[in-house]
Amino acid sequence: MDNKLQRTKIINIIHNDNTRSKETSEILENKLREYGYAISYEFDHNAELSICIGGDGAFLRAVHKHDFPYIPFVGVNTGHLGFFHEVNPDNINKFVENYSKGNYNIEDIYLVETIVCTRASCIELIGVNEIVIKGIESKVIHLNVSIDDNHLECFSGDGLIISTPSGSTAYNLSAGGSIVYPTLKTLQLTPLCPINSKAYRSLQNSAIIPDGMSIKINPEYRDENSILIIIDGKQFKYDNVVEITFKLSDMTLRKLTFHSQNFWSKVRDKFI
Numbered sequence: 636m637d638n639k640l641q642r643t644k645i646i647n648i649i650h651n652d653n654t655r656s657k658e659t660s661e662i663l664e665n666k667l668r669e670y671g672y673a674i675s676y677e678f679d680h681n682a683e684l685s686i687c688i689g690g691d692g693a694f695l696r697a698v699h700k701h702d703f704p705y706i707p708f709v710g711v712n713t714g715h716l717g718f719f720h721e722v723n724p725d726n727i728n729k730f731v732e733n734y735s736k737g738n739y740n741i742e743d744i745y746l747v748e749t750i751v752c753t754r755a756s757c758i759e760l761i762g763v764n765e766i767v768i769k770g771i772e773s774k775v776i777h778l779n780v781s782i783d784d785n786h787l788e789c790f791s792g793d794g795l796i797i798s799t800p801s802g803s804t805a806y807n808l809s810a811g812g813s814i815v816y817p818t819l820k821t822l823q824l825t826p827l828c829p830i831n832s833k834a835y836r837s838l839q840n841s842a843i844i845p846d847g848m849s850i851k852i853n854p855e856y857r858d859e860n861s862i863l864i865i866i867d868g869k870q871f872k873y874d875n876v877v878e879i880t881f882k883l884s885d886m887t888l889r890k891l892t893f894h895s896q897n898f899w900s901k902v903r904d905k906f907i
């Protein structure tokens with residue numbers, strides 16, 4: 636018999652430390668074994684699927700830890716909100732049955748890529764939800780913003796959020812940004828407490844930037860050492876930051892979706 640046909644299919648299970656997540660992972664493991672899958676709790680790069688049990692925060696940490704894997708993932712929500720998650724712990728049997736029959740689609744999750752240049756070097760970083768530029772110690776920061784090298788504004792305020800479509804329902808939404816349908820290839824630039832006075836003029840609302848255009852931020856000289864970069868909740872600090880550029884990444888994450896689910900119903904159920 637062909638060895639390939641005999642090979643057991645591997646599924647990664649990643650869970651956070653909360654009791655419900657641990658219990659759910661045991662139930663899931665047993666069910667998947669019944670259907671002939673092998674389970675790995677270490678991230679196996681030969682797996683055909685990664686299942687992340689927890690909330691959105693646990694999902695974001697897993698994606699960063701495993702360096703944005705190409706293996707598709709699905710989330711089982713034992714967290715608070717679980718916007719990325721498609722499966723409820725009460726529906727494990729149905730999920731495994733649908734998965735084994737191939738009753739699912741794979742959706743791309745667009746990522747935001749930034750290149751942060753200091754006077755010494757440049758570094759590339761990637762975000763799933765958003766990249767936030769803020770001032771240290773709650774200082775007002777002054778940022779020159781350009782889109783495709785066209786100067787747009789000199790922003791003054793708490794900072795700017797550069798959000799992906801999937802991240803539009805996270806920090807971006809709380810800051811007054813719009814919800815963007817996840818298949819639209821766009822970035823959203825959302826101000827955080829923009830100042831509008833006789834001293835400073837900043838755009839008050841979000842701007843939606845299409846794929847293929849880049850956003851460039853040049854901090855004013857006095858702010859080069861006051862910049863914080865926060866990627867999906869994790870903070871980075873660099874000295875002498877002179878330029879930060881953003882674009883949609885060529886890389887995507889791949890997420891399972893099931894036929895019964897609809898993005899706008901999810902928005903209603905989670906936010907209204």
Ligand code: NAP
Nearest residue numbers: 690691692714715716717718764801804805806809867868
């Ligand atoms: P966190 O506690 O892990 O997350 C804060 C809340 O945001 C949680 O309820 C989380 O859901 C939810 N969330 C995460 N991604 C989401 C998405 N794409 N759509 C809708 N809700 C989402 O906080 P953290 O570790 O500081 O940062 C993680 C994320 O939190 C960031 O990427 C940022 O978007 C968001 N955040 C929001 C605010 C705000 O709204 N004022 C401030 C800071 C950060 P779960 O409960 O399922 O984990």
